[in-house]
Amino acid sequence: MRDRRLPDDTTLSTLLWATCLVLAALLWPWSIAQAEAVGESDKISIGVTADNAPYSFLEGRALSGYSADILREISFNSGLEFEFRAGSWPELYEAFVRGELDAIDAISYRGYLSDKVLFTDPYHIRQTYMMEDSGRPTGPIESIDDLKAVRLGVVESMFYLPYLEDQDVDMVTYDSIPSMVRALAFGWVDVIIGPRLSLEYHADTAGFYFLNVTGAVPFNQRSLEDLRIGVQKDQPELFETIQTALKKIPESRKVELLRRWQEFGGAQVGDRPAMQLNDREQRFLQELGPIRVGIVQDYAPFSFREGGRLQGFSVDVINRLAEMTGLQIIPVSGQWSDLLNMFREGRIDILANMSLDQERLSFTQFTDPYYIIPNVAFTRDGGVSMTNITDLKGYDVAITGGIFYEKDLKNALGDAVKVFTSQEAMFQALEHDRVDVVLSSLPNGNYWVRQLNIPGVRIAGEVNFEDQTGEDLRFGIQTSLDPLAEILNKAMASISTTEMRSIENRWLGASMDINTPGPSNLNLSTEEQAWLEAREYTLPYCVDHDWMPLEGIDSAGNHTGLSAEALRMFSERTQIRFKLVRTKSWQETLEAAQERECDLLPLAMKTPERSRYLSFTDPYVQVPNIVLGRIETPFIEGLGDLRNRKIGVVKGYAFAELLKYRYPSLKLVEVENESVGLKLLQENELAGYITTLPTASYHMQDQGLADLKVIGRIPADWSLSVATRNDEAILLSIMQKVVSSLSPEERRNLESYWRDVRIEQSVDYTVLWQVLAIALIGASLLVYWNRKLDRLNRELAVANDTLARLSVTDDLTQLGNRSYFDREFRKSFQWCQRNETGLAVAMVDADHFKAINDTYGHEAGDHCLIALADVMRRNFRRETDRLSRFGGEEFVIFTSYHHPEEVIERLDRFREAVADSATVYSGKTIHLTISIGLATGVPDPSDTPAEFLRLADQALYQAKQNGRNRLEARAVKE
CATH class of the missing domain: 3.40.190.10 (Periplasmic binding protein-like II)
Incomplete structure (x- = not known):
């Protein structure tokens, strides 16, 4: 038998210690793991793809995207803390297989992986x-x-x-x-x-x-493709926790998160903070007054003029910023290069669509960008790729003057860079193979390719400059207007994502259609119709009685002018009867509007003061704003040239209020009406008079004021709207719909209404003969005494005229010299501009003239130039024809015209006459031909003389390229 004695105390103690040691050894790793798990607060490592936007991607150091939002929802529902490990999918998957990750995101179910991976239900298909x-x-x-x-x-x-x-x-x-x-x-x-x-x-x-x-x-x-979360096979508890938390996410929440990324780039709808301005910024806005904003008029779809008004993406943005901040905006439209110069000279306060570069920082404050668009190379040359400046070498490249990369491009490509004043002109040059490549922002380029219907145009690539991807659209602000840039930044940051997306979709979306054919449908709501019915479709209105041809009251007491035509059109599409409330002055009209005696003013400009009692529709007519002076008054560059001098303006006119803010140094004299102001100007009581081009033209023709002229242009047009009483919001809604229903053609017709006005004068011959008889009697008494003095004056005048003529005459050809050209060209341009008349500028160059000098000698060349000048004089003898030698064998002809075909025919006859004639020198017959480049167009207020000359020079270059002895014509505006 075995001995069954109990162990003694020593043996028991030994056994007890041994058991404890074994248990401790067995439990030690588990205890360490538990301690670590507690210390790490149940952190779960999960792999998330870093380059799968918008599902998952790194934004700075933070993980963003739809999948990241789902994982955060799971974390909230489960209490799990995820440790995101971002990387590429192959890297993450290999780490997951090696067991280095607890879970992996965005994995699709695959049967062959089911023995290694636990798959949750899909959170997105x-x-x-x-x-x-x-x-x-x-x-x-x-x-x-x-x-x-x-x-x-x-x-x-x-x-x-x-x-x-x-x-x-x-x-x-x-x-x-x-x-x-x-x-x-x-x-x-x-x-x-x-x-x-x-x-x-x-x-x-x-x-x-x-x-x-x-x-x-x-x-x-x-x-x-199903997106799921994969969990390690040996972690079923973790899988169940994640699966349960995933199921807790309502489908409506998943849809909301998906919509945020699909429509709003991940932003919450209405998640933008309200604009908060500090005390300094608020005081600055209160004291600022109206500001002038430069807006490019041919930069569709961002800003462009259509149907007589400025519109586009950038226009909507600046208008929205004005509403949020309370800024008063005066739009100044024009070509980019002109606006940039005006901005540098301080004549405008803000320049829209301005990209940041180092040179501009010296004179510009920049807002944050509100949009970035790619710059691409448009070409008709197939098979080429262009992504940087080096790729452009060997091509003639067209750009818009003043664009932020102009300097870099010219440094790299030299004369191959062709500078244009407008987008349209660039793409016309591409269409006619005058350039190989056009650099433009993608939306602008696509717009002009479609508008001009240019065949075979392709995009060779996106061109980046100095690591700058795309063109950053910002608002450039005068450095003196601190802190306006920060105020606009705060306002832009406060525009809700929904509203900004709405603006973008309106102008940049696929449904945008700038050229609306025909009038829009006018659909008044039931409430609007009921409001009109309650007033029996009758609305009282007031006008300026003396502002023709824009509006006025004739001798019979009837409303006439452009605004009468506008109300007629409004009445036809609404059945509204407009009832005239007669007033005696514009100031009385404004008072009647304040007293609610009239519901609307058909033609008025928005100002801060008027906004207290009136609301305004979008502008539907634009008219140029000018300064008149006496005939001897020199031309001015800007209103600053008239500081501390008396300048007239009609009392109550919009610019009277706006100019008080912008030009406090002007001594503004408010007059009762246009007629009074012009009389004071004639009598030298005023140094200048501010008015509109149409009203000035009308009164100067009507009253025969030959001693007055236009001496300058104010860099802001009258933007005229329908003004309605601001206590009837529904009336504004009705009239806005009416204005919006005007088609581009109808707007153009309204504009041409004032351009085409002609004055018909009637003469009372009885009174005329009486005046002449009295004048003849008085004159006869003075004849004898004046004869001697007159003879001396004539001799002096002849001497002065001779001296003046010699100073502007070319010695060789006896045509005008360069000084003559500089003086007369600007005068002719301004005359055509004021009178809405066509201007033709022709550059004339003798073909192969160097060969004539080299073969026959320079004296023979001079004889050829003299003969050429004689032919030119014989063919251009009209009063408005101006001829000058521009330099060497190059000449310039400029003249006014009614029909461009007539000018082309005259120039072609001149060219043929030169080719048919011959110069004989030293017994040798020399034949000469010429090439001609012609620019034609009716100068707009925004045009410059240099634009015409530049286009004529380009046409001359094309004539020489096409074989010489020919005429090439270009229209400044199609």
Whole structure:
């Protein structure tokens, strides 16, 4: 038998200690793990793709995206703390397989992985969609065979690529969705495919609002991709926690998160903070007064003039900022180069669509960018790729004058850079092969290619300058207007995402149509119709009785002028009867509006003072603002030239109020009406008189004021709206709809109404003969005494005239010299500008003149130039013809015209006469031909003489390129 004695105390103690040691050894790792788990607060490492926007991507150091939002919802529902590890999908997946990650995001279910991975339910089913350019629709794509007929763009390594390859679909692969979206925007492919959320997000981020998702790809089930969270197989508790938390997320919440990324780039709807201005900024705005904003008039769709008014994306943004801050805006429209010069000279306060560069920082405060657009190279040369300045070498490149990369481009390409004053002119040059490449922002370029219907234009690539991707659109502000830049930044930051997206979609979306054909439909609401019915469709209104041809009251007491024509049009489409309330002056009209004696003013400009009692529709007429002076008064560059001098303006006129803010040094004299102001100017009681171009033209013709002239232009036009009483908001709504219903053609007709006004004067011949008889009697008494003095004056005048003529006459040809040209060209330009008359500028150059000098000698060349001048004089003898020798063998002819065909015919006759004649020198017969470049157009107030001369020079260059002895004509405005 075995001994069953109990162990003694020593043995028991030994056994007890041994057991404790074994248990401690067994439990030690578990205790350490538990301690670490507690210390780490249940942190779960999860791999999230860093380059999968908008599902997941790094924004600075923070993880953003739809998937990241879902993971944060799971964390909130479960109490788990995720430790995000961002990286590429291959890197993350390998780390997950090695057990270095507890979970991985955005994994699709695969049966062969089910023994290694626990898959949650899908939190998103990703359908593959097609996207196309709305300007280049491909037609319906309903089968895989339809895809074979288009250029298809795909991202490399996508799960559906093997299927497409098996179906023999011709594909162009790209390394990322952003690259593929750009390829579609630039026209390199017809259709691209990918997840809808990703396609729309990257298209919107890049500003390609003309790209549209058109439908799901015709792949059946192969087009679906499920996004799940994968958990390590050996962590079922963690899997259950995540799965349970995922199920707690309501479907409505998932839809909301998805919509935020699909429509608003991840921002909360209405998530922008209210604008908070400090005391200094508030005082600054209160004391600021109206500001002048320069807006480019041919920069569609960002800013452009259509139907007589400025509109576009940038215009809407600055108007919204004005509403938020209380700024009073005076728009100043023109070409970019002119506006930039005006800004540098301090004649405008803010310049829209201005990109930041180092040179401009010396005279400009910049806001943050409100939009960034890519600059691309448009060309008709197939097969070339252009992404930097080096790629442009060997090509003639067109740019807009004053663009932020002009200096860098000229330094690199020299004379190959061709500078234009307008976008339209650049693309016309591309159309006629005068340049090889046009650099422009993508939306502007696409607009002009469509407008001009230029065939064969393609985008060679996005061109970046000094690592600057795209053109940053900002507001440039005068440095003296501190702290306006920060105020506008705060206002921009406060515009809600929804509102900004609405503005973007209006002007940059696929549905934008700038040229609306015909009048818009006028749909008044039931409430608006009831309001009109209660007033029996009758509205009292007041006008300025002496503001012709814009508006006035005739001798019979009837309303006449442009505003009468506008009300007639308004009445036709609304059945409203407008009832005139007669007043005796404009000031009385404003008082009647304050007293609510009239419901509206058909033609008024918005000012801070008037906004107290009136509301204003969008402007529907723009008229130039000018300064008149006596005939001997020199021309002025700006109103600053008239500081401390008396300047007249009608009392109550909009610019009387605005000028008090902007030019406190002017001694403004408020007059009763236009007639009184012009009389005071004639009598030298005023140094200048501010009015509009149409009213000045009307009164000067009507009253025969030959001793007055236009001496300057104010850098702001009258933007005229319908003004309604501000205690009837529904009336403003009605009239805004009426104004908006005007078609571009109707707006142009209203503008031409004042341009085409002609004065018919009647003469009382009885009174005339009486005046002449008295004058003859008086004159006969003075004849004898004046004869001797008159003879001396004539001799002195002849001497002075001779001296003056010699100072502006070319010694060789006896035509005008360069001084004559400089003096007369500007005068002719301004005359045509004031009188809305065509101006023709012809550059004339003798062909192969160097060869004549080299062959026959310089004296022979001089004889040829003298003969050429004689032929020129014989062919251009009209009163308005001006001839000058510009230098060497180059001449300039400028004249006014009614029909451009007439000028072309005269120049062609002149060219043929030169070719048919011959010069005989030293017994040798020399034949000469000439090339002519012609620029024609009716100068607008925004045009410059240099623009005409530059266009004529370009046409001359084209004439020489096309074989010489020919005429090339260009229109400044089509």
